[in-house]
Amino acid sequence: MTSPSPVPAARDGEAPPGDGEVWRTTRYGVLGAAVGIVLVALGLVAGRADVALLGAPVLLGAVWRGRPGAPTATGGDRPTRVEMVSGTAPTAPGEIRSTLVLDPTPGTELLQARVWAPGHRRTEVVVRAERRELGLRLVTRRTGPQPTFVADARGHGAGGATTEDPMRATAPERLVLPTAMPLGRVPLPYRLRGLTGPHTSRRLGDGDELRDVHPFTPGDRLRRIDWRTTARRSPELDEIYVRRTYATAEATTMLVLDSRDDVGPDLTTWRGSGPQRVDEPTSLDLARHAAASVATAVVDAGDRVGLEDLGRRRRPVPPTGGRRQLRRILHALATSSPHGVPARRLRAPQVPADAIVYLFTTALDDESVDLARTWHDGGHRVVVVDTLPVVRPVHGEHLRIAWRVTSMERADRLNLLAAEGVPVVPWAGPARRSAAARLELLVKAAERHRSAPVHLAGGGGR
Structure with a gap:
């Protein structure tokens, strides 16, 4: 039996029933008919009945073999049904599952399917033609809306003489929520409010x-x-x-997410000229992870937490407590993304009185630093979380010079914040493992009632 040819690209809903031919004769079917004709002709010309009898079955098999999908008692003239069913069972963090359902046309001998997802390797499989449910799984380190599986499938007739036009099924986009890292205790505001609390x-x-x-x-x-x-x-x-x-x-915590930037370790993708890799978290992925970790620690301690997004002009998530509020925060973090060129804010977003502000930013411009300084001067306790990923070595003199200037400007901004009493906690690369210890250092310093600000090194440029 001949091996199936590769599945070509198809479009959703291609070759539906009644809209053109679904099954086509392959080159193997044409070749079989040609061989049968040649053998029968040679047998007749040479007067060799054995040669003619040898070519007759080949010719009859290629010409009279029933095409799959013909109306039968068990099925109709229809193509192979390809359907993508998204999984509803809970999965591991960063894991996306789905099910590919293949229902072949009656008379099909083999089913050929090719599955891929953006940023992942293609997988191709050939199975016996029967109704099947194939489990699909992919792992990503990215968060937020993520494209998932695309599958092309088609059937092959007996002996590979006929083949079906490929049909495509696409899984819907999935929202990957950020995970949380255990932090223990996190810094509290200078003053507590409320009549009850922990x-x-x-x-x-x-x-x-x-x-x-x-x-x-x-x-x-x-x-x-x-x-x-x-x-x-x-x-x-x-x-x-x-x-x-x-x-x-109780303490009130306000998370401020700077979603205006979404940059990765590769400088060549900062201009939007190339796709981000699925195995490398971007600055927005790091910000989501850091904010989810702080929110989880605050809710576990019985305090209130809210969320403000600098990249979008929408109503912030008001601070409150409980597991339901944590789910709201995680969903709002996952749906945050850059939206064009955001308008410059004329004033800092209003935060509740006596609240501590956690600002998650890349500090690639002065706006986020000015906002942190404004909150700090207004009497709020501010903690800046540096979410810029570790940039890989760059190639090209112009790009190297541009990154050197940018990193020096960024380091000056963060060092100036630290000098003014605003601690900077890095959250990228190996520094993430020590983030909990750095936050614990701020908690112990507040418990000792130190008047001098605590300066944390490591928030400069890379």
């Missing part, structure tokens, strides 16, 4: 941490009376003493 504030109220023992005053609750202290200090019960505690409060 943290102890510096004001009086209901809580567990003792502040002092004070004489009873109007407004104090009876359950706060300290009878032992009262009996010791006022045996005649002339004065009653109560135990006063610090109130509990």
